[in-house]
Amino acid sequence: MRAEVLKGHLDWLLLAALEAGPLHGYAVMEALRTGSGGRFDLPTGTVYPALHRLERAGLVRSRWSTEGGRRRRSYVLTPAGRRALAGERSSWQEFATTVSALLEGRPSPAPA
Amino acid sequence: MAILAELEDGLWTATIAHHARGLPPEEAARVAVAEFGDPRTVGTGFGPELAAATGRRVGLALLATGPLVGASWLLLAAGTWRWAGQEPPAALGLIVALVGLALVVAVPAAVLSVAVSGRLSRWLPTGPQVGATAAAVAACACVAGDLVLLGGLLAAAVLAGGVAWPAALLAAGASSTRLSLAGRAARRCLDARATLISP
Numbered sequence: 001m002r003a004e005v006l007k008g009h010l011d012w013l014l015l016a017a018l019e020a021g022p023l024h025g026y027a028v029m030e031a032l033r034t035g036s037g038g039r040f041d042l043p044t045g046t047v048y049p050a051l052h053r054l055e056r057a058g059l060v061r062s063r064w065s066t067e068g069g070r071r072r073r074s075y076v077l078t079p080a081g082r083r084a085l086a087g088e089r090s091s092w093q094e095f096a097t098t099v100s101a102l103l104e105g106r107p108s109p110a111p112a
Numbered sequence: 113m114a115i116l117a118e119l120e121d122g123l124w125t126a127t128i129a130h131h132a133r134g135l136p137p138e139e140a141a142r143v144a145v146a147e148f149g150d151p152r153t154v155g156t157g158f159g160p161e162l163a164a165a166t167g168r169r170v171g172l173a174l175l176a177t178g179p180l181v182g183a184s185w186l187l188l189a190a191g192t193w194r195w196a197g198q199e200p201p202a203a204l205g206l207i208v209a210l211v212g213l214a215l216v217v218a219v220p221a222a223v224l225s226v227a228v229s230g231r232l233s234r235w236l237p238t239g240p241q242v243g244a245t246a247a248a249v250a251a252c253a254c255v256a257g258d259l260v261l262l263g264g265l266l267a268a269a270v271l272a273g274g275v276a277w278p279a280a281l282l283a284a285g286a287s288s289t290r291l292s293l294a295g296r297a298a299r300r301c302l303d304a305r306a307t308l309i310s311p
Contacts, residue, residue, distance in 0.1 A: 025118060026125040043149025044122055048115075049157035056164060058231035073118045084234075 006040065010050050011059075012092070013040070015077060015085040018060060022076040025051060051075050059084055115158060123148060160240030163304035164229040167243030170297040171225030174218065174250050181290050184283040185261060191276035192268070201271075207264040214257030221250035244305040251298035258291040 006013065017023065017031040029047045032040045054060045059081035062073050077085070094111070101108040126144035131137055148154070193200040225247035228238045265284055268275050 024121070024125070026122045026129075030129075041147075043153060044126065044147055045119070045149035045151075045154030046157050048118060048122065048154075049161050052115075052158070052161040056161065056230065057234040059234070067121075070121050070124060071117045072121050073114070080231075 006042070011054055012085065012088045014047070014050055014054060015059060015081055018075055018077045019085065022074045024072050024074045028075065054081070119154070159307050163240050163244040163308055164233070166300055166304045167225040167247035168229035170247040170251055170301055171222040173297070174222045174254055174294065175226065177290055178218070178254070181286045184286040188276060188279040188283040191279040196276070201268065203264070203267065207260055210260045211257050214253045214260065218250045218253035218257065221246045221253065225250060241305045241308045244301045248298045248301035248305065251294040251301065254294040255291055255298065258287040258294070261287050
């Protein structure tokens with residue numbers, strides 16, 4: 001799947017990848033790749049700017065460490081990021097349920 | 113630079129991961145670079161972040177230094193006229209009005225540049241170029257304000273019977289420094305903005 005398909009959803013997928021704990025940029029990309037069964041194979045270079053954008057928005061926080069003599073930047077969800085992810089998860093499930101119902105020609109469940 | 117260090121670590125990590133999966137070192141490095149994406153895509157991706165960071169830095173710097181520059185001019189005015197018991201020249205009103213106009217533009221623009229490039233960016237429906245543009249506007253307004261102040265100082269020194277020189281040197285130094293830095297900052301912001309607009 002190409003990166004353009006994920007436009008608008010990438011931020012949420014990155015937040016979900018970070019939900020389990022801190023990861024560095026390449027590990028985030030690997031988590032997306034393995035978590036999607038290889039379907040989301042993004043260019044690594046597109047993941048880093050998105051992580052920076054999320055940090056600017058206060059949804060993730062980064063910290064530097066030294067690994068094998070190299071500086072490494074890891075990202076972790078902030079409380080605001082966790083809340084935003086929970087909200088998006090709920091909205092997405094409602095959206096997906098409604099679209100699935102329409103595509104399959106069955107009535108959509110009434111909003112909760 | 114932090115971004116380069118981060119990208120370098122990403123490339124190294126990817127190379128090591130591919131090598132651990134059985135690829136020879138050269139092939140592992142080639143695959144790591146290929147999956148990173150082309151440099152233009154990476155650069156384009158970072159463009160909005162760099163523009164936002166530039167706008168934010170400039171906005172914060174202007175907001176932080178503005179009161180210091182203003183205080184140095186107030187000190188000059190007090191030392192020249194109030195403490196000396198003299199009447200300020202009538203032209204001072206025009207200078208105050210022009211500087212006030214510059215402030216009316218600069219302060220909201222600097223605040224906007226900081227607001228849209230920080231946590232509020234989640235809720236403010238603005239493009240990434242807004243922060244850089246606002247910071248450039250704020251910096252240009254500061255340049256205009258400093259030019260007015262320095263011009264006024266020159267006129268007062270030559271035409272209006274002199275000024276309190278220690279305070280004048282302090283105020284002129286503060287404004288000249290900010291004028292120079294703000295001019296360069298405006299250029300940087302406009303350059304950052306241009307990279308977002310150009311294809």
